[in-house]
Amino acid sequence: MRKPADKAHVDTEVRRVVELRHPEPHSVLGIHPDGDGVVVRAYRPDAVSIHVLRDGGDRIPMQHRDDGVFEARVNNCKSTFSYLLEVEYPGKRVFKLRDPYSFLPTLGEMDLYYAGEGRHERLWERMGAHLIHHNGTKGVSFAVWAPTAAGVSVVGDFNSWDGRLHAMRRMGASGIWELFIPEVGEGTRYKFEIRPGQGGPRLLKADPFAFRTEVPPSTASVVHDLGHHRWEDAAWLEARSQRGDVARHPWSVYEVHLGSWRHVVEDGDRPMTYRELAPALAEYVKHMGFTHVELLPVAEYPYGGSWGYQVSGYYAPTARYGHPDDFRFLVDHLHKEGIGVIIDWVPGHFPRDSHALGEFDGTSLYEHSDPRKGAQPDWGTLVFNFGRNEVRNFLIANALFWIEEYHVDGLRVDAVASMLYLDYSRKQGEWIPNRWGGRENEEAIQFLRELNDTVRRKHPGVVVIAEESTAWPKVSSPTSEGGLGFHFKWNMGWMHDTLSYFSKDPIYRQYHHNQLTFGLLYAFSEHFMLPLSHDEVVHGKGSLYGRMPGDPWQKRANLRALFAWMWAHPGKKLLFMGGEFGQPAEWNHDKSLDWHLTKDPGHQGIQRLVATLNRIYKELPALHDADNEPVGFQWLQPDAASDNVLAFVRRSRQPGRHVVCVANLSPAVRENFRVGFPLHGSYVEVLNTDASEYGGSNVGNLGQLRTEATGWDGQPASALLTLPPLSVMWFTPG
Known part of the structure; x- marks a missing residue:
């Protein structure tokens, strides 16, 4: 006969559960062998009474033991059994539920091992919230990394956001907390309530791996099943994988901010949804002849004025424009129309918002603790700790997530220079040199190389593009040759020199002739993309049209010449929306583009020219197949x-x-x-x-x-x- 549990020990363990500081509440709650029978415990602080409803058997009353902990003992029972809890609350409100503490863990040893090693390439399939059948019961498995937390609970619509009801268990030394909650369904809002190990107030954090979020400014995560959309782009993906050397193909990229490309005026002047954008954007881009669209960051972000560059939900398309499956529909539709999709991806920094990644478990978990390495002064954001296995895994898995789950054809990595240099935008004494005394961020360099090697290995034809504004060597060379491994690098020097030249009155251009010729001295040192991006039409810079000198006729002529010069110059092409028809106003992320201008003959002519450039550019191999030679x-x-x-x-x-x-x-x-x-x-x-x-x-x-x-x-x-x-x-x- 088994020895009954020691009462004093059980009392201590129960107290830890009540105080929400037990690392493994399943060892106390749920059903356990005890002496010649079993004992069932449940923690329901506000309950009047609880009964155990044995499957196909008895209705067993539970006794109130301590501060909301109820217990029932079943003698002469040789094994555990399945059951429901019938919980009565004041006002004779009665609920029947399957006990979450009666289930085994949903994470396996290999998941924990690879996550700890930083080599779990499909980490999103195990972390976060997943609708599953566990031991024959429908529900959601939750998992979150919070290694220094004293306790973690899942809170949400299903438990009135009460952190006492669904405390998670810590999975050994991994720092991952896990809980399966039966009968929670899709669309349920939730967060993680974290109790810092060093004390202090409880933290209410959105799920770093959430697949869906509330519409900002609300910040809850939402349970979502990734399996609904039925893709119809198999032919596109197969052709992409067989493309070969991407540098020999035409790349004419139309950069788009989804919220301001075109508004629905008839419905309160609002941005288009993903599903509304799909046919409209595809038709326009196809008509204009661009090969790809590049979307400003679509991962969820709290502050609209950041345009998506301060990401809080790395695994969720922003809910501003619809459901995750709606975004899948947009990508799918663009592919069916022969248009590739690149997304801006932001691994360089993240915001300080209290619900996001900053000090996630009460410590500097995703970021460095020392602000000289962990803070980005330019944007008031935090910097990822690229030397930490779990953080590196979080980001590389995220890159693969967008490629595999959303079929994107490329990632444009934002602000690479801020990652490469420890002294980026910092004064003397505001940064920490590397182990050799230099300014290079060795951990970030290794992360970028691993990222690019992984994408190349797993997804031929998908590209990773660097926005890198310095003279760092071999950005687009293979890592085997000492490079960073990117497919393309934005040519920021070409952009600055070319716009500077074209913005000058022609009478002075002869003195700045070298601004158009200098770029050819280094044009073949990298696989370049020539960007006239959103950054060139904001913050008081005006529009491309507005920067051209002269009267309206001359402005239009100069802009047409600029575009034809760019399309003939070595390097792939990128143009931000509105530039293609010469929008005079600076871009405003809260407003639609000025589409009425496309009815004006002058602006219509610019638009027609860009369409012609794209057509000829694709037709003539001389304009694209030896760009980097x-x-x-x-x-x-x-x-x-x-x-x-x-x-x-x-x-x-x-x-x-x-x-x-x-x-x-x-x-x-x-x-x-x-x-x-x-x-x-x-x-x-x-x-x-x-x-x-x-x-x-x-x-x-x-x-x-x-x-x-x-x-x-x-x-x-x-x-x-x-x-x-x-x-x-x-x-x-x-």
Whole structure:
């Protein structure tokens, strides 16, 4: 016969349960062998009475033992059994429920081992909240990492947000707390109530792995099943995986902030939902010829003014625009229309909001404790501790989550420079050198390499893009060659120099000619993407259109020339929404784009030009298949500064295929201007930004031209051209 539990010991254990500081309440509550029978305990602080309803058997009264702990003993019972609890509250309110403390853990030893090692690549399948059948019972398994907590409870709609009712158990040294709660269903709101180990007030935290959230400013997590949406993009995913070298393909990316792309005016001037965006955005992007959309961060964030760059819910699409399955519908629809989806991803920092990751268990868990490493002064945010296995695992699993569960085709990693440098935006004495005395953040470097290697290994065809603004070497080189392993890097130097040049009055441009030529000295050192992003149309910078000099006609001409220069320049393309039709106003995240302008002939011409650029860019391999190789570019006239003229050749990896680009960035028409051509014969002017269909004056070499056998610009042939004002022209053999 088993020895009955010692009463004094049980009293001590019960007291720890009541005080919510027991690391394993299942060892006290629930059903347990005891002597020649079993004992059932339940903690229901406000109950009047509780009965044990044995499955297919008796109704057994429980005795009140201490401060809401009830106990029933069943003698001469050789094994435990299934049961319900019938709980009566004041006012004769009676509830029947399956006891959560009668279930075994839902996490296995291997889950805990790989999570501790930082190598659980599908961590989201085990952490957070999951609708499951456990021992034949429907419910939700909850798991959260809070290693220094004295106790953790699940609170939510199902228990009146009372932390006494569903205390979790700690799974050994892993620091993970677990609890299965029967009969909790989808759509239930919940949080974790954490009691810090060092004392202090209880913390109410959203689930770091929540798949769904309340609509901000509310902050609760919501139970959600990932399995509802039925994907229809299998052909797209298969083609993506077979793409090969992504650098040899055209990438023309339309950057979008979902909340301000287009509003529904008929319904109170509100942002479109994910499902409303799907057909409208797909139709527009397809019409404009972009290959991809890049969405400003879609992971949940508390402050709208951060545009999503201060993430609080890394595993949940923002509820502002709908349900997670609605976001899946958007991605699926874009794929079916042949459009790739890139999302901005923010592993560099996170906000201090009390419900979010900061001091999650009362200590600096996800962040460094020392503000010289754990705080980001520019944004008032916190910095991830990339050296901690669990934190690194949280982020890498998150990257895989968006690729695997939402089928995204790429991640644009925000603010990489802030991760790479320990002294980023810090003064002397405000940062801690690495072990060698340097400024490089070795832990972040290792994290980025692991991230990129993992994505490349598991998901061929998916890209990871770095927004990196310094001269850090080999950002887009493989890690095997000492690089960081990104597929592309935003070319911030090109962006700054090019916008600076185009914003100047043409009379001064000859003195800044090098701003357009300097970038070619390093254009092939990385796999570059040329960004004219949201950052260039905010914070008082004005719009791209507004930065162009001159009267309205000249502004439009300059902007058309800028776009044609960009699309011909080596590097993939990215343009923020509104730029494609020359929106004059600076971007406002609370307002829709000024779509009425697309009915104006001048702005319509800019829009038509961008569509043409995208079409030709995809059709002509010379404009994209050797972007990162010197063979893909040759200067013809880099030094005609006094004329504000530049000319070059873009060459394909396919022999003989090339495009000649000639830019006249002065307002004067230049007649009989000789330019060298690689071949003697016929050429076709395939693009002229001064054409009347784009709102220009229709000056140029419309139709075909024939070169002369006169060597020029290092080429065997040449032609006398008419260069329209503030224009760019493209020529191909024909």
